[in-house]
Each structure stands twice: as C-alpha cells, then as structure tokens.
Amino acid sequence: MPGDGDPRRFRLIRRVDVTGVSGTGVVAHGVQFADGVTVVHWGGDHPSTVVWASLADAEAVHGHGGLTYIQWIDREESSP
Numbered sequence: 001m002p003g004d005g006d007p008r009r010f011r012l013i014r015r016v017d018v019t020g021v022s023g024t025g026v027v028a029h030g031v032q033f034a035d036g037v038t039v040v041h042w043g044g045d046h047p048s049t050v051v052w053a054s055l056a057d058a059e060a061v062h063g064h065g066g067l068t069y070i071q072w073i074d075r076e077e078s079s080p
Helices: 055-062
Strands: 008-014 025-032 038-042 048-052 068-072
Touching: 025 055, 038 055, 048 055, 055 068
Parallel strands: none
Antiparallel strands: 008 025, 008 068, 025 038, 038 048
16 A cells, blocks of 8 residues: 555546447556646557556546546555
8 A cells, every 4th residue: 555645546447438449348548646637657559658647537538538547556654
C-alpha cells in the first residue's frame, strides 16, 4: 500500500470499445502522483504513454461516459 506521497497505481478498464481501437477489459495501466499528475500507458498494437495534469483530465478524454473506468490497484493511504 502506498505511503504518504507515494504514487498510486490503477488499471483502465473498458466495458465497451466505442472507437474500435483498444478493445475491452484492461486497456491501459496508470499511476497517479501525490500532486495529481497522472500517467497512462496504453498497451496493444499501438502502445503509448501519456502524461495528464490530473486523473479527471484523462477520464474526460478516455472515460466515454462511464464505459471506461478506473480500478485502483493500490488502496488509498488512510491517515493515522
């Protein structure tokens, strides 16, 4: 589990492939840093890595109205 300020990992899971490019299921992995900066790495036939100012920005482009969602790998650190 990440400590205070550690990056937090996630999977990007797609229920429906609206564009017909990335498929369904786990389509990308990512990490969110303590300052909100988010990095998403896409696998598949055309891999790429994108840096976003925030997770909200990445979701605005790739969320497709809830058809793609975040599944956290690391739990959020709770305060002592």
